[in-house]
Amino acid sequence: MAHARGSGILFVLSGPSGAGKGTVCKALMETLPDMRLSVSVTTRPPRPGERHGVNYFFHTKAEFEAMIENGELLEWARVFDNYYGTPRAYVEENLAAGHDVLLEIDIQGAMQVKRAYPQGVFIFLIPPSATELEARILGRGTETEDSFRQRFGAARHELQMMKEYNYVVVNDVVEAACERIRAIMTAEHCSVSRNLHLMSEW
Amino acid sequence: MAHARGSGILFVLSGPSGAGKGTVCKALMETLPDMRLSVSVTTRPPRPGERHGVNYFFHTKAEFEAMIENGELLEWARVFDNYYGTPRAYVEENLAAGHDVLLEIDIQGAMQVKRAYPQGVFIFLIPPSATELEARILGRGTETEDSFRQRFGAARHELQMMKEYNYVVVNDVVEAACERIRAIMTAEHCSVSRNLHLMSEW
Numbered sequence: 001m002a003h004a005r006g007s008g009i010l011f012v013l014s015g016p017s018g019a020g021k022g023t024v025c026k027a028l029m030e031t032l033p034d035m036r037l038s039v040s041v042t043t044r045p046p047r048p049g050e051r052h053g054v055n056y057f058f059h060t061k062a063e064f065e066a067m068i069e070n071g072e073l074l075e076w077a078r079v080f081d082n083y084y085g086t087p088r089a090y091v092e093e094n095l096a097a098g099h100d101v102l103l104e105i106d107i108q109g110a111m112q113v114k115r116a117y118p119q120g121v122f123i124f125l126i127p128p129s130a131t132e133l134e135a136r137i138l139g140r141g142t143e144t145e146d147s148f149r150q151r152f153g154a155a156r157h158e159l160q161m162m163k164e165y166n167y168v169v170v171n172d173v174v175e176a177a178c179e180r181i182r183a184i185m186t187a188e189h190c191s192v193s194r195n196l197h198l199m200s201e202w
Numbered sequence: 203m204a205h206a207r208g209s210g211i212l213f214v215l216s217g218p219s220g221a222g223k224g225t226v227c228k229a230l231m232e233t234l235p236d237m238r239l240s241v242s243v244t245t246r247p248p249r250p251g252e253r254h255g256v257n258y259f260f261h262t263k264a265e266f267e268a269m270i271e272n273g274e275l276l277e278w279a280r281v282f283d284n285y286y287g288t289p290r291a292y293v294e295e296n297l298a299a300g301h302d303v304l305l306e307i308d309i310q311g312a313m314q315v316k317r318a319y320p321q322g323v324f325i326f327l328i329p330p331s332a333t334e335l336e337a338r339i340l341g342r343g344t345e346t347e348d349s350f351r352q353r354f355g356a357a358r359h360e361l362q363m364m365k366e367y368n369y370v371v372v373n374d375v376v377e378a379a380c381e382r383i384r385a386i387m388t389a390e391h392c393s394v395s396r397n398l399h400l401m402s403e404w
Contacts, residue, residue, distance in 0.1 A: 124394065126400070159400075159401060160401055162394055162397075162398075162400065162401055163394060163398065163401070165394050166393065166394060167389065167392045167393055167394060168392060168393075168394050168397045168400060169392055170400075179388075180388055180389075180392055182385075183384070183385040183386075183388035183389050183392075184385075184388075184389040184392060186381075186382055186385035186386075186389075187369065187382075187385050187386040187388075187389035187390070188389070190369045190370060190371055190382055190385075190386060191368065191369055191370075192326065192364055192365060192367050192368060192369060192370050195364075195370045196364075196365065198328070198361075198364065198370060198372075199361060199362055199364055199365070
C-alpha cells in the first residue's frame with residue numbers, strides 16, 4: 001500500500017458490542033505487516049499470558065492519573081475500578097514516521113479520538129442483522145435474560161452512532177469484512193486531500 | 203462488491219492527457235463483470251470495426267443538437283467539426299437499477315458531469331512523473347517539437363485540476379492502478395453517507 005507522503009493514517013475500528021471488532025482486528029493485522037496496532041494502557045492486573053507492551057501497557061492508578069493530567073492519552077475511560085486508555089505518543093510517533101496505525105476501540109472511545117484527531121478514518125463495524133447479533137450474544141452462553149435484553153438494546157441504540165463515522169462495514173464473514181477494510185485503507189491513501197503535494201511536484 | 207441499496211454509484215475516470223485512461227478503463231472493465239460502461243455519442247463517422255452502441259452511439263449533427271436541446275446529455279463538447287457527449291438516460295437508468303456505471307472522460311467533460319451529478323465519485327488518473335509523461339508522449343512518435351511542448355504544457359496545467367476530484371490514482375503499473383480503483387469502488391460502497399438506510403433496518 002502506498003503511503004501518503006510524510007504522514008501515516010490513523011484507522012479507528014469501532015462499532016456496537018457484538019460486531020466482532022476483536023476478531024476482525026486480529027485477522028486484519030495478520031495480513032498487514034506494515035500496520036502498527038495501537039496498544040492500550042490499563043490499570044487492571046495482567047491475566048496469565050498477557051505481556052506488557054503487547055496486549056496492554058500495565059500501569060498503576062497513580063501512573064494512569066498522571067498520564068491523564070499530562071494529556072498523554074488520546075482517550076480514556078474508567079470501567080468499574082479500572083482505567084483504560086490510548087497512549088497518544090505511540091500513535092503520533094508512528095503517524096509522523098509515515099506508518100499507518102490501527103486502533104480497535106468501543107464507540108465512546110472512538111468519539112473521544114475523533115475530537116482529538118478528526119483527520120483519522122473512522123470505520124463502524126456492524127453485525128449483518130439484528131437476528132445475527134442476537135445469536136452471537138446468546139452464543140456466548142453467559143447471558144441471563146436480563147443481561148441479554150440490556151446488551152441487545154444497547155447494540156440497537158449504538159447502531160445510531162453510525163452517522164458519526166466515515167465508513168460502515170458489515171461483518172458477515174470475517175475475511176470479507178477484512179477485504180472491505182483493506183480496500184478502505186487503500187482508497188484513503190488515494191484521497192485527493194491526502195495527496196495535494198503531488199500538484200506541486202511537477 | 204456489495205451494492206448500496208437502491209442506487210448504483212457513478213465512477214468517473216478522468217485525468218490529464220497521457221495518463222493512460224483508456225488502457226486502465228479497458229483493463230478495469232475486464233475484471234468488473236457487473237460494471238456498466240457509459241458509451242459516448244458522437245457525430246463523427248464510425249471507423250472500420252467500430253459498432254453503434256459498443257464503441258459509440260453514432261448520430262447525425264441534427265440528432266445531436268436535438269439531444270442538447272432536450273437535456274439528454276450529461277456533458278458534451280464540440281471538437282473541431284464533431285460533437286461528443288454522454289447520454290444521460292443510459293447512466294441514470296443503470297444507476298436507478300442499482301448498477302454501478304463507469305465513465306471515462308477528459309477533464310472538461312468530468313467537470314460538466316460533476317455539476318450535473320455531484321454525488322458521483324471522481325477519480326483523477328495521473329502518470330507517475332513528468333519524466334514518464336514526456337516518455338509516453340514521445341513514445342507515440344507522432345509529435346512535432348511544437349505539438350509535444352503544447353501537450354506537455356497542457357498536461358502540467360491539467361494536473362492542477364486534481365483538487366476538483368475525490369481521488370488521485372498514480373498509473374505506474376496498469377494492474378496496480380486498477381487494484382487501487384477497485385479498492386476505491388469497494389470503499390465508496392461502504393461510505394456511511396451511502397448506507398444510512400442501515401440505521402433504520404434494525
